[in-house]
Amino acid sequence: MAINHRMPRNEEGIATVVGVLKQQFGDRFQTGDAIREQHGHTTTWLENQWPDAVVFAQNKDEISEIIKVCATHKVPVIPFGTGTSLEGHVNAPAGGICIDVMQMDKILAVYPDDLSCVVQPGVTREQLNIHLRDQGLFFPIDPGANASLGGMAATCASGTNAVRYGTMKDNVMAVEVVMADGRVVRTAQRAKKSSAGYDLTRLMVGSEGTLGLFSEITLRLQGIPEAISSARCTFPSVDAACKTVMQVIQCGIPVARIELLDALQVKACNAYSKLDLPEEPLLLLEFHGSDAGVIEQAEMFGSIAEDQGGRDYTSTTSTEERNKLWQARHDAYWATLQLRPGAMGISTDVCVPISRLAECVSLTQERLKVDGFISPIVGHVGDGNFHCLLLIDKENEDEIMRAATFVSWLNNLAISLDGTCTGEHGIGQGKMPYLERELGSATVDAMIAIKGALDPDGIMNPGKVVRG
Amino acid sequence: MAINHRMPRNEEGIATVVGVLKQQFGDRFQTGDAIREQHGHTTTWLENQWPDAVVFAQNKDEISEIIKVCATHKVPVIPFGTGTSLEGHVNAPAGGICIDVMQMDKILAVYPDDLSCVVQPGVTREQLNIHLRDQGLFFPIDPGANASLGGMAATCASGTNAVRYGTMKDNVMAVEVVMADGRVVRTAQRAKKSSAGYDLTRLMVGSEGTLGLFSEITLRLQGIPEAISSARCTFPSVDAACKTVMQVIQCGIPVARIELLDALQVKACNAYSKLDLPEEPLLLLEFHGSDAGVIEQAEMFGSIAEDQGGRDYTSTTSTEERNKLWQARHDAYWATLQLRPGAMGISTDVCVPISRLAECVSLTQERLKVDGFISPIVGHVGDGNFHCLLLIDKENEDEIMRAATFVSWLNNLAISLDGTCTGEHGIGQGKMPYLERELGSATVDAMIAIKGALDPDGIMNPGKVVRG
DSSP, X not given: OOOSOOOOOOHHHHHHHHHHHHHHHGGGEEOOXXXXXXXXXXXXXXXXXXXXXXXXXXXXXXXXXHHHHHHHTTOOXXXXXXXXXXXXXXXXXXXOEEEEOTTOOOEEEEEGGGTEEEEOTTOBHHHHHHHHGGGTEEOOOBXXXXXXXXXXXXXXXXXXXXXXXXXXXXXXXXXXXXXXXXXXXXXXXXXXXXXXXXXXXXXXXXXXXXXXXXXXXXXXOEEOOSEEEEEEEEOSSHHHHHHHHHHHHHTTOOOSEXXXXXXXXXXXXXXXXXXXXXXXXXXXXXXXXXXXXXXXXXXXXXXXXXXXXXXXXXXXXXXXXXXHHHHHHHTXXXXXXXXXXXXXXXXXXXXXXXXXXXXXXXXXXXXXXXXTOOOOEEEEGGGTEEEEEEEEOTTOHHHHHHHHHHHXXXXXXXXXXXXXXXXXXXXXXXXXXXXXXXXXXXXXXXXXXXHHXXXXXXXXXXXXXXXX | OOOSOOOOOOHHHHHHHXXXXXXXXXXXXXXXXXXXXXXXXXXXXXXXXXXXXXXEOOSHHHHHHHHXXXXXXXXXXXXXXXXXXXXXXXXXXXXXXXXXXXXXXXXXXXXXXXXXXXXXXXXXXHHHHHHHHTTTEEOXXXXXXXXXXXXXXXXXXXXXXXXXXOOHHHHEEEEEEEXXXXXXXXXXXXXXXXXXXXXXXXXXXXXXXXXXXXXEEEEEOEEOOSEEEEEXXXXXXXXXXXXXHHHHHHTTOOOSEEEEEOHHHHHHHHHHHTOOOOSSOEEEEEEEEOHHHHHHHHHHHHHHHHHTTOEEEEXXXXXXXXXXXXXXXXXXXXXXXXXXXXXXXXXXXEEOOGGGHHHHHHHHHHHHHHHTOOXXXXXXXXXXXEEEEEEEOTTOHHHHXXXXXXXXXXXXXXXXXXXXXXXXSOOTTTTHHHHHHHHOHHHHHHHHHHHHHHOTTOOBSTTSSSOO
């Protein structure tokens, strides 16, 4: 089952570091099985690989001290937030020390005049949005899970709002990073733009803890829009829905969310969330703007959808109805699991240019059918990004092998359509085989050179993204 | 006068490379004084430092070959587009070979369905926009000069439209880069977003030719808006204008342009462009959207401006009037030079959080007055970014020294206000002293480590951004 590999362990170094840190951190240093298993947690089919210990850091000086001790003895360091990443990012294939940052949960500053804030890495996105609400502000990135902002920055999370507000890459203005030698690097000041030197902010965002560990994150915020409305529309085919999305983007309608659920996903959501949506391909939308603006957007969308055979189009400004629909969307994962009780869900993620989306989704559906998998498709289709959630019997080796073959086929398909093997989940362990296929060996060699320059002993989250 | 330094020359290597490339490129390899001087051109007070030769490349294989020859003999390579950069980016402090990419001027592909295109580095932004017009598309980044897109990507250009559409960093989707060893790296495919590996695209954008030379650039495009309107409003003080800008941004009005001209700049523009604007601080605006949307934006702006004492507010959808106003804004540089005929203009650039903008501009005006400089202020104030253009007698050593002191003071002021020493011009040679002051030595050391990993012999545009 495992496509992740164990790596050689530095037993002597690990034993020394465990001794030193235990002394230093007392109760905040844990080596019990339960806590180690939880911190090697992975939400995919990858084998759990536990760290040797978990230490709960409370400030950047502590992170720096821990990393310095690990650097001295060449022992791996694995950052941990909420553990909701999907490609084995928090596994410890060579053992080592997991640094849990969830006690670093302070919102350090909010600058309403500048639409920015500074947070510690353990602050979650829901915690931040609750804090901001009274000031009329919000942080738009919503990957589904109530993830930590440190983890979201590390994996370059995005999700439903990215079509309008961008990904973490567009919304992290600066990070403070503890590097592999324990030094603290601040990548930018708080100006909205800068041309000062290499863009270390964006190099660090999406580096999955392999270049350093975030101790502070400066985020761009948005004003809560004057008006928000939601809408849904049913389509005769996934192809018609995808073509609608393409035209919406081309026309420059600034949709805040535009999500595709295929017929099987709608069926699952109906059952789980007690809805009665037509069990055909569905687009769920959200519009942000002025009162007049959201009405105009909804009308423009309606007219495009109608041309593509869209039916049952309804839009609403009711908060209650909107929340009900989006709750169902957010619960899609749990709804899907009910389609095959006891099964394991394997979520995989690709992203293609929007002109290739209809083709990519259609080919994927055909292949799923031929292979006999139960797997709904949901997607942040305004970005050309979609997910399959394969339901697998985790005791059935043959089924797992066939799922692995499917995932490989899908990644290669997306790459052949000028797309990427991951729009938002990241490389972690699970997508490492595809990175070179997507970008070529010269590009991966450049990444390895950067990793080698910033982490010469390879102690930062080893076995993820690139070797080295 | 020079704050740029000469670096040691590798005479033997240079002689060998000149011999080899002359043989290979014939007429496209030039060593005449005029052409070398033009290619060591710098638009600031920095001393011109000529390359030993200029070679006009026509494709990426040629760029790769040239760089391989230079790498073998450890000879500097300096990329050159239109030569409109402002901080000595194209100087050759250690001599070497200038690669002029202006014959690589093909638009290789336009993907209207995906709102993207692929260009060679010598395509200029005006050339691209003329090409795109019939397809209802445009590329929004407008730094003023009709720069090459390769140069704009290298310096992370932005300009008047950045407040709405972002900088080059937000609009370059992928680059193909010839690295210091001659290998060709493609940083991304064409999907709108990706979490696949380190973000080499954004590392390369703004790296000023010090990590590699762009051979292809994939750009994000925009649909030409249904409606465009422009507006202008006069304010009793720079402070009132800046406060208006801050509120406009906070309210989420999606202005496409919002430019500040101080009273002296308005005076210069009146004289040069034959206008009769009130000679007081002025905001120039542009709104993009639907017909109803631009009217709504203009009304919202008007109401905020009135609260801050704004006067003579006019908005128009007339293309002719709009072009006249924006032409005057684009000619501001030439208009300013007329304020002191024969003087040299020193353009400098800082950017601060928008909440500090009024303070930063006011302190700058005071200091300019105390120092007795003639220097209008213009700014892309929606981003907190502004420029001074000091008019200096280039024969007067004392004046030049005082200008250097002022520039240093201004950079330090911006940094002390949590801003950056360059919002859009880049570091080049001129801003190198400020980078460490802004970000600290650990950060600059990380940049030097990356430079060392990707260009171990330091041949790519040496003496710019960071040493190494």
